[in-house]
Amino acid sequence: MGFDSSLSMCLTIYLHLHVELEGLLVEFKLLHAHMWFAEELSLHFVYRFKVAQAVPMNDMISFEDLSKKINVDQLTVIRLLRNAMTFHMFHEPKKGFVAHTQDSRLLVEDETLYDFVGCALEDLRPGANNQLEAIEKWPGSQEPNHTGYNIAFNTELPLYRYLSQYPERIRRVSALMAQVMKSGFRDAKRIAELYPWESLGQGTIIDMGGGSGHNSVALARAHSKLKFIVQDLPSVTAQGEANLPAELQGQVSFMAHDFFKDNPVKDATAFFMMNTLHTWSDKYVVQIFKQLVPSLKPGARILVCDRVVPEQGTVSDVEYKEIRSVDIYMMHSVNGRERSAEDIFGLFKETDARFKHFKSYNNSSSLYTICEAVWEP
Structure with a gap:
């Protein structure tokens, strides 16, 4: 083993x-x-x-x-x-x-594996133990601070804002993410093969909530004609900019931005969101989409890349059980959720009828699916 x-x-x-x-x-x-x-x-x-x-x-x-x-x-x-x-x-x-x-x-x-275990059992597990109390206290709430996690740690702060106060917990969460990204199913290189990126020509892609830019770096290396702007919190984008490979300077850039505000980039070919929307309830996903509308040009594409919930029986029992378990984790930690492609397209329709031409892309090499909507005013 x-x-x-x-x-x-x-x-x-x-x-x-x-x-x-x-x-x-x-x-x-x-x-x-x-x-x-x-x-x-x-x-x-x-x-x-x-x-x-x-x-x-x-x-x-x-x-x-x-x-x-x-x-x-x-x-x-x-x-x-x-x-x-x-x-x-x-x-x-x-x-x-x-x-x-x-x-x-x-x-x-492997110190990150050790911290991964600590994060799972000491930082995340208590939320699950208290989720039923949260359901009773805040029935039907979509707020990120109405979770089992908030009850477990007696805080009104959402998960990541609470964790940011404790360096040890931040280190453990970082280790958890590092371990997750080591999995072949989550390899950014496979995302480069998941969608017909070449159809975007010499366009500009906005990587919203793109962290330190690992996805944009992989996509830039695979598709040299495209340009990428990674948007995230200031501290995160600063780290990504400092670590950007020299050969990608000019093709990948970084911009501090809050995606609950109007996007400052008005001529982008596509807006890409990977592992971002599942940390938010439906109410807030619609808000994120609405903030994009003033920045969209005709034909702009919104690309949501997530582990979508498949129909039971279309994947192995192990894979289906895993994604259902992750859905419960999102519930008790941040009030987010895992969604099917139909769920994602439904949120586009709820946001604005001018989102059209819905299509999903996936293949056997990745557990991820890219859900596409096109802006047609």
């Missing part, structure tokens, strides 16, 4: 992506549900007490010595680690001793 299996294991624990064999009885699934919490608790213990860092990388350590090293009583260490061993986190090479597996070693060798 390598990196992919370890990352998959962590996602499984947080998102509950348990792959049941086809034909298992419903009763068994329900009885098995209590084990999810045992897995989470064991992994959380490994993270909180830095157990992986306390186990020798190329040797074994007794439960007795390990308990002294991390200052936790021996019986608790034995019980939690033997449960962790059931999902390949450490192993017991001889009775009473602990050693690393390939998966547990990664928590030492």
